[in-house]
Structures are given as C-alpha cells and as structure tokens.
Amino acid sequence: xxxxxxxxxxxxxxxxxxxxxxxxxxxxxxxxxxxxxxxxxxxxxxxxxxxxxxxxxxxxxxxxxxxxxxxxxxxxxxxxxxxxxxxxxxxxxxxxxxxxxxxxxxxxxxxxxxxxxxxxxxxxxxxxxxxxxxxxxxxxxxxxxxxxxxxxxxxxxxxxxxxxxxxxxxxxxxxxxxxxxxxxxxxxxxxxxxxxxxxxxxxxxxxxxxxxxxxxxxxxxxxxxxxxxxxxxxxxxxxxxxxxxxxxxxxx
Numbered sequence: 001x002x003x004x005x006x007x008x009x010x011x012x013x014x015x016x017x018x019x020x021x022x023x024x025x026x027x028x029x030x031x032x033x034x035x036x037x038x039x040x041x042x043x044x045x046x047x048x049x050x051x052x053x054x055x056x057x058x059x060x061x062x063x064x065x066x067x068x069x070x071x072x073x074x075x076x077x078x079x080x081x082x083x084x085x086x087x088x089x090x091x092x093x094x095x096x097x098x099x100x101x102x103x104x105x106x107x108x109x110x111x112x113x114x115x116x117x118x119x120x121x122x123x124x125x126x127x128x129x130x131x132x133x134x135x136x137x138x139x140x141x142x143x144x145x146x147x148x149x150x151x152x153x154x155x156x157x158x159x160x161x162x163x164x165x166x167x168x169x170x171x172x173x174x175x176x177x178x179x180x181x182x183x184x185x186x187x188x189x190x191x192x193x194x195x196x197x198x199x200x201x202x203x204x205x206x207x208x209x210x211x212x213x214x215x216x217x218x219x220x221x222x223x224x225x226x227x228x229x230x231x232x233x234x235x236x237x238x239x240x241x242x243x244x245x246x247x248x249x250x251x252x
Contacts, residue, residue: 003035003066003109007180007238011037012211014219018192019227025049026190026232027057027101035072035108036060037234039121041190043100043164052087052101056165059083060105069109069177076105076116077173080165087166100166103173104135104188106236113186114177119164122194124202125178126185131203134176134186138163182240185209189218192231197221211235 009032017024025042027050040056042049059079066072080103091099102119115123120137140160165171185206193202197218205217214235222231 003068003072005035005241006111007108007182008241009033009035009108009236009238010211011234011236012215013037013232013234014215015230015232016219016223016227018230019223021228021230023050024230025053025101026192026230027053028188028232028234029057029061029105030234030236031061032236034065036063036105037186037188037236038103038105039188039190039232039234040104040165041102041119041121041192041230041232043098043102043161043167047096048090048094048099049101051090052099052166055087056080056083056101056103060103066107066109069107069112069114072107072109073114073116073175073177076107077175080105080116080118080173081171084165084171085169088169091166098167100164102161102164102190106186106188106234108180108238111179112177113180114175116173116175118171118173119161120194121188121190124187124189124199124206126187126203126206127181127183129203129207131199131206133199134178136174137161138174180238182238183209184238185211185214186236186238187214187218188234188236190230190232192227192229193218193222193233195229196225196227206235209237211237 040053
C-alpha cells in the first residue's frame with residue numbers, strides 16, 4: 001500500500017491568543033500535501049506551555065513520508081512518545097514540575113485517515129450534515145460522565161485532564177481510524193473552541209464547506225463567547241479527485 005492521494009485535501013488553520021491571556025500556548029500544523037494536521041495546547045498554569053506545544057508540533061513536522069497508514073501512525077506515535085521523554089527531561093532541567101501539552105493529529109493516507117490524541121483537544125467530523133466527535137477527551141469530566149455522573153457533576157472537573165504529553169513518564173497515545181469520504185470536513189481544535197462554542201454552532205460553521213471561512217467563523221464565535229482561553233482551529237476537507245459531479249450542501 002502507498003499513500004498516493006485518493007482525495008484532494010484542502011485546509012485552513014487559525015489561532016488566537018484570546019481576550020484574557022497574554023501568551024498563546026497553542027500550536028498547530030496544517031500540511032494538506034502530506035496528509036498531516038495537528039493541534040497542541042500547552043498545559044495552562046504550568047511553565048513553558050508554549051515551548052511544550054511547539055515541541056510537539058515540530059516533532060510531527062519532521063515525520064518522514066509514509067508508505068502506509070499503519071507506518072504513518074507508528075511514526076507519529078513514536079514521535080509523540082519521544083517528545084514526552086524530552087519534555088520530562090526538560091522540566092527537570094528547568095526545575096519545574098511539568099512541561100506538558102495536549103496533542104491531536106489527523107493523518108491521511110489513500111482513502112484512510114487516523115486520529116491520534118492525548119488530552120482534551122478534539123477532532124470532529126462533519127459528514128452529510130451531521131457532526132461527530134471522533135476523539136474521546138482524556139479529562140476528569142469525561143471520566144465522570146463515562147461512570148454515569150450527570151453533566152453538572154462532571155463539570156466540576158472540567159479543567160482537569162488525565163493524559164498529556166510530558167505529564168508522566170509513560171504516555172499512551174490513543175488512535176482511531178476511519179475511511180474518508182468525498183466532502184468530509186474534519187475539525188481539529190483546542191478546548192479554547194470546544195468549551196465556549198456549542199456543537200450546534202460548530203456544525204453550522206462547518207456547513208459552508210469552505211475551510212478558511214469556517215475557521216474564521218469558529219474563532220470569531222469563541223472570542224464572542226468570552227475568549228477566556230487561547231483558541232486554535234484547523235479545518236480540513238476531503239474532495240474526491242475522480243468526481244466531476246456538482247456537490248450539494250446537505251445542511252441547506
């Protein structure tokens with residue numbers, strides 16, 4: 001198997017420091033020609049969060065060209081795990097408890113795609129007018145909801161993540177795969193978007209089908225809803241290169 005393009009991939013990335021914070025600790029990567037996108041969110045309240053997120057993204061940027069999705073996944077996972085060790089060592093050198101970052105990455109190879117993540121940054125899929133969260137938050141809130149607690153009780157731990165790059169000596173990077181379809185739109189985002197912006201608003205923003213316009217709309221809504229955190233979005237679209245049919249927007 002090779003990663004010869006089965007789709008024409010387009011994307012747009014946008015990040016904003018927000019209305020409250022003085023430093024942007026998010027980082028992102030958008031390389032549609034390589035089938036590689038990522039968002040990393042430096043852990044708020046910890047030292048050097050911007051360094052941690054940038055280190056994660058730079059490691060993914062250095063991935064070699066893949067020959068298969070399985071090898072792409074292995075290379076990305078290995079790179080993230082290696083950064084985990086680097087950040088643990090760097091924290092000791094700088095005499096700080098933690099240098100950490102979430103990460104979420106989307107990899108595309110042929111007709112297949114993979115999501116890799118650690119933390120509460122997310123990937124959504126917009127398909128046929130419906131929005132689906134592909135990732136599962138590694139957070140205290142998500143863990144409580146999985147155990148049957150209601151949303152109000154789970155919200156108490158909303159800001160506590162249970163997994164991140166650099167947070168502990170070992171790291172389990174979660175992976176899920178899927179077959180991409182013509183017209184699929186993926187959204188990678190930090191919690192600076194997913195916390196203040198409801199999923200209905202996310203769905204409506206992605207329905208336009210234009211990556212750049214959707215990215216601008218989403219960041220604008222996060223800022224309008226308070227902008228209390230850094231906000232980063234990467235919007236990705238798959239278009240069938242062999243199709244010459246007129247595309248219809250199922251949301252209209």
